[in-house]
Amino acid sequence: MNHKLLYYLFFASLLAAGCNQFQEFEDITTVDYQAEYAVPIVNTTLSLEDILTKLDDRTTLVVDPDGLIRLQYSGEVLRQTSADVFANINETIASVPLIPIASKHQPLPFSSPDGLQMDRLDLKAGSFYYTAQNEHPFSIQFSISSEQVTRNGIPLKLTGTIAPYGGTGTKPVLTNLFSPLLLNGYQIIPQNDTVYIDYEALDPLGNPVDLSAVVIRIQDLDFYYVEGYLGNQIYEGGRDTIFIDFFDQWTQGDVYFAEPRITLNIENSFGIPTRSIFEVFNVFTVHNEVLPIESTFIDQGIDFPYPTLAEKGQIKEGQFVFTKDNSNIDQVLGAGPIAVDYEVNALTNPDQLTNIRGFITDDSYYNVRIDVDLPLYGQARDFLARDTFALDFSTFQKVTAAEFKLVTENGLPLSVDIQGYFMDENGQTLDSLLQQQERVVAAAPVNQDGVVTESTKEIKFIDIDEARFEQLRSAKELLIVASFSTVNEGRVPVKVLNNQSTDIRLGAILKVSDQ
Known part of the structure; x- marks a missing residue:
């Protein structure tokens, strides 16, 4: 609801029972009463599409090929x-700050308790430290x-x-320690989830000897590319709220979107x-309810499409x-x-099939966006809105x-x-506009598909006599209360199309005094 719509309602509200001195507006050009003036005020055509385009930036108006108008609301991406996936891998590799090398051909495990198994790592950064004592x-x-850590094919x-x-x-x-080997550009190819570190110690005659203290340290790893079974992990995607402004001026009543x-996405x-x-x-509602969206697909999860190793x-x-x-969205959105309000996280390798080998690059990402689509196809009953205007x-x-x-x-299926x-x-309150709430626009009739078949015409009058006009001179605001219903008092689903409109013609006879 916006001010353009309520201005339309304001014009529509200048009516009531009374005189019928006017002819059709085409004839209102002069009048025979001295000190009275006939004034055409409005002669316009309004469609609901025109009105809804004035909704705020949160709303996108979409028209289907058949003309059905849809209100769309999108959340943040x-x-x-x-980065978080690579951080987990780095944490696995560097979980032990100093790694003692107790044998001359020692395995370093490249797996983790949560099932991380790596087949290939292309390094963007990292440092390799070693210390050997004689x-x-x-x-x-x-x-x-x-032999499994190479750069341009040459082993480390x-x-x-x-x-x-x-x-x-x-x-x-x-x-x-003070000049570590920088690992950018190196590639690691584990064998059976293992990388072997070899050391050799030779005496002056070339004979091998053992050393009692050899340690290494790998830290600050970053990756261009990782391939393998990359674990069964939950990654937080974030939380967002989509605000729906259609009900901003709502007071009471019901709207059901069919x-x-x-x-x-x-x-x-x-x-x-x-x-x-x-x-x-x-879903948060105008009734201060919080209703959960329910579906077996929410309970079971929805699989993301993903590229294979060949893609x-x-x-x-x-x-x-x-x-x-x-x-149950027809219930909660109705x-x-x-x-x-939603929060969507991601679970990798949900079925824990280790034979499915995957990959991640340094620019890999996933985006999740949720769109809410409310087609103007449904029912409204006593949908009450209000707004005030300065006078x-x-x-x-x-x-x-x-x-x-x-x-x-009226060519719209709304009264x-x-x-x-x-x-x-x-x-x-100084006075009411009407003796009681009154219908000023009758809903156009619809067929079995909810589409308008013909327009309806209404003519309304309102008199503001001299005494009443004097009473209203101190008025500073006009509160307009409007109640909307679809055809048959909201019992029939209807469609609002972009080619449907309401023609409005408003004129006035003003009595003027020189006193």
């Missing part, structure tokens, strides 16, 4: 990037390497000489089987539409919705009385009942 009285030629290997130990004091060490939809470039988890999915670099898109056939009769000092005539030709109240600067 809930986005998850590869307890022998001779120098040592030392090397540490891994670091070498150096460790000084002999003199028997007392601190034992000599070889370390790169075929509402809520669409889950998904964009995904994670190459991993992923399933939605709805932590929150509720690296592709973005998969998909939609899932909640309708009245697979959920209860006067003012907001939809100032000080510019009409010479006007002592008025008579208004309103002619409407409108009106009452108005003139109020002073203290909010006290």
